[in-house]
Amino acid sequence: MRDMEPADIVGEYREYRLTYHDGSSRRLLVTDIEASYPDGRLIVSRTNPAGIITEVNQSFMDMSGYSQEELIGQPHHILRHPDMPSVAFKDLWDTVQRGKKWHGYVKNLRKDGGYYWVMATVIPNIRDGRITGCTSVRRKPARRKVEECIRTYPDLF
Numbered sequence: 001m002r003d004m005e006p007a008d009i010v011g012e013y014r015e016y017r018l019t020y021h022d023g024s025s026r027r028l029l030v031t032d033i034e035a036s037y038p039d040g041r042l043i044v045s046r047t048n049p050a051g052i053i054t055e056v057n058q059s060f061m062d063m064s065g066y067s068q069e070e071l072i073g074q075p076h077h078i079l080r081h082p083d084m085p086s087v088a089f090k091d092l093w094d095t096v097q098r099g100k101k102w103h104g105y106v107k108n109l110r111k112d113g114g115y116y117w118v119m120a121t122v123i124p125n126i127r128d129g130r131i132t133g134c135t136s137v138r139r140k141p142a143r144r145k146v147e148e149c150i151r152t153y154p155d156l157f
């Protein structure tokens with residue numbers, strides 16, 4: 001995956017290098033600018049069993065700032081924010097691999113370095129007893145819940 005580029009960033013940023021589960025790494029450029037989740041929109045994506053994005057809807061593109069071409073074929077960790085504890089994603093993957101739905105609050109990183117909070121549901125798609133992929137639907141999170149995550153997530157690192 002390409003490093004984040006200063007030309008894409010809006011506002012002052014901090015630089016991180018994040019190493020992912022698959023051993024790859026990426027330079028992240030991160031600002032403190034929040035994009036608030038619009039009322040009444042659902043952000044939807046689908047992945048293959050390895051977490052590679054296969055489909056996104058318009059709200060996904062609008063909120064992440066990436067085009068469809070930039071997203072399809074990329075690992076879903078393209079949205080991973082350095083403030084998200086990896087135990088949250090371990091729990092996500094353990095849950096869907098058991099064939100169960102996962103719910104959680106996620107801070108996602110935008111292409112422009114900003115972020116947005118979502119309340120996510122991840123559902124494994126199962127055919128003939130095998131996971132053929134996953135679907136994730138995100139809704140606007142309650143602010144009270146987001147504030148709870150802002151307080152508690154740092155303790156999970």
Ligand SMILES: Cc1cc2nc3c(=O)[nH]c(=O)nc-3n(C[C@H](O)[C@H](O)[C@H](O)COP(=O)(O)O)c2cc1C
Pocket residue numbers: 019020021022045046047051075076077078079080081084089092106108122123134135136
């Ligand atoms: C359907 C689906 C949707 C996902 N959505 C997100 C997401 O919105 N943001 C995110 O950071 N990770 C999401 N993940 C988790 C990523 O696949 C990945 O586990 C996470 O970003 C942490 O990166 P790493 O496990 O590669 O280290 C999703 C996974 C699945 C299967």
